[in-house]
Amino acid sequence: MTIDNRIQVVLIDDDPHLRQALSQTLDLAGLKILPLAEARGLAAQLERDWPGVVVSDIRMPGMDGLELLSELHAQDPELPVLLITGHGDVPLAVQAMRAGAYDFLEKPFASDALLDSVRRALALRRLVLDNRSLRLALSDRNELSTRLVGQSAPMLRLREQIGALAATKADVLILGETGAGKEVVARALHDLSSRRNGPFVAINAGALAESVVESELFGHEPGAFTGAQKRRIGKFEFANGGTLFLDEIESMSLDVQVKLLRLLQERVVERLGGNQLIPLDIRIIAATKEDLRQSADQGRFRADLYYRLNVAPLRIPPLRERGEDALMLFQHFADEASARHGLPPHELQPGQRALLLRHSWPGNVRELQNAAERFALGLELALDNSAPDGSNGMSREVVSGGLSEQVENFEKTLIAAELARSHSSVRSLAEALGIPRKTLHDKLRKHGLNFADGGASSPADDLD
Incomplete structure (x- = not known):
């Protein structure tokens, strides 16, 4: 008893x-x-x-x-x-x-x-x-639940949709705000599908310079353009037999959109400067943080490509719509960080739990993960709700250390805050920060930051 x-x-x-x-x-x-x-x-x-x-x-x-x-x-x-x-x-x-x-x-x-x-x-x-x-x-969750942590109704529905779509051959369009976890969803779709043993290739269209995007995606033959000295296999061809995740698809030029539409319809790719049509067995998962229907109405995105992609849309709910999922995610990331740094785990106090639940999380899961990392390191849990109102969204926590360390932390925080905003290209990010693209590249590497959503790729190709 x-x-x-x-x-x-x-x-x-x-x-x-x-x-x-x-x-x-x-x-x-x-x-x-x-x-x-x-x-x-x-x-x-x-x-x-x-x-x-x-x-x-x-x-x-x-x-x-x-x-x-x-x-x-x-x-x-x-x-x-x-x-x-x-x-x-x-x-x-x-x-x-x-x-x-x-x-x-x-x-x-x-x-x-x-x-x-x-x-x-x-x-x-x-x-x-x-x-x-x-x-x-x-x-105590299955594989999908451990990747997409949360028990709110929107997350339960999202996991159900992923489970249903993963077993199909359908291309998928993921809709979600910056930092919401679009690549995590894309990887889950791949790993739970029959293509799990094939390649998963992630590329961020917004991180590619217009001069190299076609070569990067479709490949090229020697002599296709100045500097093309040898054959290059493009990302689509490299992903043959697997899945290609194409993030920030809204940043692609209209010319590239035409080629992507043809690839989606015919499942073939033609390298730049080549004549051979290469058949592809590939699943395309595209992602965007914008309303593509509105972009199509404004002439910034091809309507036919939008309708071709929008067959199987998946919307990732922003963190502010997920209630107490924020607590579960925070504890998950904090425990991971504590283990990684060899530190004892910290317990959330009632006031801290209330603070996490009140916060609007403009940077979504990426912002929460950074906050959990700071918490695991014993730094102050101080969140700033001002970002949705147009300010820089920087944390109010007090930075300790000498002048050099404080400058480094301020620089990283400033860049991370600007990363949370919407930028169509690395060029626009560099302009917003008022620094050359090469300098931005160096600082991103130094601070362990990525332009690509979810850290899918490096902006190096746009900065050389």
Whole structure:
């Protein structure tokens, strides 16, 4: 038989008068109490995630308080146990605190002291169980759930759609804001499909200079243009037998869109300067952060290509629409970062959890992951909601270290904030920052930042 989870305090004391008095004190405070005269057998009645606390006298016949503490913590080291001691038992109580007791009260003690300690212990217990449930939710999911973390209705629907589409041959159009995880969804579609053993090739159209985009995508023969000294296999051909993920498709020129439409319809590719049509067995997954229908109406995107791509659209919900998924994701990334840096994991405090839930996450999952990394490193969790209103969206956290380190951190934060904005090309990003493209390339490398959404590719080809 297990103790009901509605019980908040198990009170153990062999003195019936004291047990009754303490029970009345706790009951009048609105707490649900289970008074017991002995400790033996209690651990077997408590489930590991029982949400209450234990208050026990130290000196009792049969099993004493120290033995109870040891038995309870063998089952759950994070269960708060409060010990009651007589005047002569203080050294024993100190020993118990070192063994993991939450608190001890020396007789005689005021009722308020007991209530204060019990309430603090219950608050800690709720926090521990909340964080434990987050970790359990992360560890007890199937492959798709561990990639696309979250239990909100939009994420459940997205995972269902991915599961249904992955088994088909259909090309897919992924719709999502910057930082929402478009490449993660594309990789999931590939890895859950029959093409999983073929190549997955990711390319960001917005990171390619117009002068090289056709060669990069379609390949070229020797002599196709000045500087083309040998044959180059394009990304489409390289992805043959697998999947090609084409991000920021809205940034492609209209001329390239014509060639892409032909490739999608005929499943052949022709290298620049060549005459051979090369058949392709390939799945195209395109992604955009813009409304392509609106772009087509404005003449910036081919309407026929839009309708060809829009057969199987997948919308990734922004983080602000996913409720408590933000907490689950934050804990996931923070635990990963702690393990990577060899640091003990940090627990989110109630105020921090509320801060995460209030934040609008303009940078979506990418922004959250960066915040979790800082949290794991022990830096201040300070988020700035000003980005949607047009400011730079930089964090309010205080940067420690010398002048050189602060300058480096400021530079990285400034570039990362500008990356979160919409830029059609590396050129526009460099212009927004007021630096040459080559300088931007060097700084992106130095700070471990990528222009491509999700870090799919390097902007190097646009910066040479």
